[in-house]
Amino acid sequence: MAALSDTFKIVYKILPRAEWEGAVEAGTYAGSADDLRDGFVHLSAATQLAGTAAKYFHGKSDLVLVAFQAEDLGPALKWEPSRGGELFPHLFSDLPADKAVAVYELPLGDDGVPLIAGGLL
Template sequence: MSKIYKILPKAEWDAARAAGTFAGSAVDLADGFIHFSGHDTAQRTAELYFKDQSDLMLLTVEADDLGEALKWEASRGGALFPHLFRDLRVDEVVAERALDLDADGVPVLGGLTA
């Protein structure tokens, strides 16, 4: 099994938990899929897109549980990123945790596993 990761505002995750599904953040909705990162790309995603944002959550999902709706596609620098072409069910999230920011305002993800 391989884990994939989603960074999102806590308010969006709270709303998704109440609804039972997460349709995506604004960028996901605009692109037509939910953006995830692998263990090797998540910290760079945090640096590029979430700097100086507080109240963030990190979700962990088992990629193998998402079936054919999950596609690995080339993106930033040719790296493969997991994209989910359907809503994420809350019960598919295997772990969640709040993120702190480092002295430069970058979310600290810590050691992520594949």
């Protein structure tokens, strides 16, 4: 992977707590229904989280935000154009639960969008 700015050194996955707990127990996360359909695990950089939360997780509760060092995911992590041509991290393998560097709870805001607190990132 080419050298990336600090913005892209950490990648994130938003998912239901129960799915993450299952991944920890199994050791890996194969992905959501959307991930499985698309053939890769959708991830986001810090600057993309608010948009991802609003678009895909509005009204969904009991979510977690899981952080990973991009370099720990190896060559299966590719940065590809997605929403509006912006480069997004896509993982072409299962997500290894033991590579998580942090897990945060994501409460819903009054508008139904998961809160991505700036202090977390």
